[in-house]
Amino acid sequence: MPKMPLCGDVRTLNDIGTGAQVRIRRHHSNGAVRQRLLDLGLMPNVLVTLVRSAPLNDPIQLRLDGSSITLRRREAVTIEVSGEDMPR
């Protein structure tokens, strides 16, 4: 998959590498999608780690607070993240 051009300073869950830990800043999705993401614990200010991507690069697996969540890159791209990008 070609590298996405970075627009400004905004980074999303789609841009971070495997093993990176970031803090969720805000959601750019609406309705059911947004609710589902929130319900699964992807709330603003939560720390998440990108554990791996699937064999075909999509979807991705995240770890947060003891649980594992998987979502497609098309949803990941709507989640703005920031902060500590520390590969473990």
Added chain:
Amino acid sequence: MTPRDGVLVALAGQQNAGKSTLFNLLTGARQHVANYPGVTVDKKHGQYGDNVGTVYTVDLPGTYSLTAFSLEERVAREFLLGDRPDVTVNVIDASNLRRSLHLTLQILELELPSVLALNMMDVAEGRGIQIDQARLAARLQMPVVPTVGRKGQGREALRQSIRAESARQAVRRAPPAPPVDYGALEPMIEQVRQRLADFDSLADLPRRWLALKLLEGDTQAVTLLVERVGEESARPLREEIDALIAEFEQGQGIDVGDHVVGCRDRAVERLLDGVITGAAGNRTTLTERIDRILLDRWLAPGFLLLSVFAIYQVSIVWGYELTNYTWPFLAKGRELIAGALPGAHFLVDPYVRSLGLWLVDSANTLLNYVPIFIILFACIAIVEDSGYMARIAFILDKILHRFGLHGQSTLPLILGGVFAGGCAVPGVMATKGIPDNRARMATIFTVPFMNCLAKVPLYTLLLGIFFVEHKSLMMFYISTMTIIFALLVAKLLTKTVLSGHETSPFVMELPHYHLPTFNGVARRSLERTWQYIKKVGTVVLAVAVVVFVLLHLPGLPAERKAYFAQEAEAAIERFEQAMAGNPYREIATGANLVPLINYYSDYKRAKLNATGAAASQRVTERFQARNADFYPLVTRGGDRDARQANRALRNLARDRQGLRQQMREERIAYSILGAIGRGLEPITQFAGFDWKINVALLASFAARESSVATLGVLFQQGDDENQTLEERMGQATRAGGATALLAVSVILFFALYPPCLATTMMVKVQTGSYKWMVFSIIFPTILGLAVASAVYSIGAAVGASGIEAMSAVYWSAFALLLIVGLLSDRKASRQLRQRFAAASLPT
């Protein structure tokens, strides 16, 4: 005050919290599955007795919260609001408290008396998490019970707690204090709540909750309000609420929904402060260590193929071998029933007998699969319970999604029989779990393209006749083209008829690995097998009656009947002549003739079925005991007169069988189904199907396996008992100019053919509409006929051989698959870039 008998308890909880295990633990074996009215969500309910009385228990669908975004959530919420259970047991995963408590708070906001079941305590302890249960209970103002559902721990404590809570609620009247403080939204909640208090029709609803939901813009809550108070009275209130929402969002700069979630999260944080210790998030868990291997980028596809192959090997291959041991029991059952039914006549059997045996045969073909299904469902339950099923979805989602399906379409497709062997009925049933509506519909319509167990005999038959030298290549084509066709059709449907259906994202939890328990697996497997027998059984039997009627009515014309009667007379005449002067004449003729000849055919069949010398000996003994007078006539080992009589009897039996078969064939030709089959010839001629094949295909709509049986009747010859159906059909069709090309045409049509009736019934259940059920019949028929006609007509025009035509079809479908796949990948990346650009805009 004594608590009333018959307490109603609801189990609510998030997915993967072990709710169903706890439900099983509470209720034991006494449970039932039904649907919630009007929707396809399972409603599981059961009951148990404690020292006071009966407790009715309902297992609500697993939900992450109680918003109205998903069907499951709406169902769960409507039950909690409408049925007001006496006690709600909130089952939560103790190792994931923070997320779980969001749902707990929402249940408390519904002002329902609740008990918190802290499940999976062993997992939490294993991870070094300690929970101060007393403090948690005090803060939540609700009883907290630790449980380990999988190990059966905590049942009594939970039952006692349920009873105590229901007794306590019977005396307490005042609603509990609100569990969450919504800060800046509080004055508005209070304002709306007071307005709602004006309406008596809302008296049974928790008003604070309703006020909050209305402010969140919850569509179901608005509908509820309008329903209860009427359009007129609701309008000013709704305008007022809209104004409040706008005011809040302007003042606070945040969406009400986000604010609510934020406040709830802070409330959870306060609840957990000092309650939970030792939740070190970064320790590598066993689950993660397993995932590093099973989900490794390069190894994952291998493990996936290996597990699907293992399922196939264990359930289909070994299960099929197991049926060799179970079949004799079914055959014995048939013999018993055949003995109880009125005996066969010389030429035409009583309807009671032929219909009875027809039904027994239909039921037996079905029951013969039961061992396979028990094993298959057990394997699937192991994959589900262990947590690997979610990983399969994770691995395959990209490919499936590209063609309009979903990662979770994998289970239905496996059940339907990806390679060879499965059944579309449980396959379609399993689509229930797919959260994306459009992908779910697409899956429902593609599952029938899989190779179900009943398609296999026809393939085997045709390969045996026409593709002796290319058998393995053809088998490879047949077993892999299913998935090619399924993906292409899914894409086609998604782009056309299903394009208007709502989709939802692929966002799900990968649960921790668990060792499946024997009880859990066995229960699930038997439950699904029983559902299969019930659903398929009733439909198949009902349809068998209809097909029987269509194949028998209106019956032979009088002159043909007279002809056959005359022929029968002549055969009997010949027999009596041959027996003239034979000392056995007395035993063999007159009233004894029909019983003797039935005895003879029973004996021959029993000998054929008996394997080994000992079994053969037992048959001999049984028939000697049944009728010692007849016995010398049916063996070839008697005295000279007996041998002569035996020869005469053999000739008579052969004549009789020939006549009966000829009659049966003519009866089908004259029957309603035969007429339909001939009527369809103008359409089906392009695919090369004559009326006989049409009849077989029509009959197979009732139940797949009957296609081979019907072909068997149509292509039988009187005199040669030893020829197999393959040989007979081969001769007959080749004589009629049939070729391997026709076989390819039939195979392709059969692969794309509409699901059997039992499956279409299931489609009706799962889609909730007859319209889609009709669609599931018509669309594949047209598609199958179009493909078969194109292949047959073009193949005949260019003089292609069967294997050439099949290769051409297979590889062009494969090429099409690649093209479609690559095109949608490019489109997907373009969309991703656009979304990214949109997300990056400053807001």
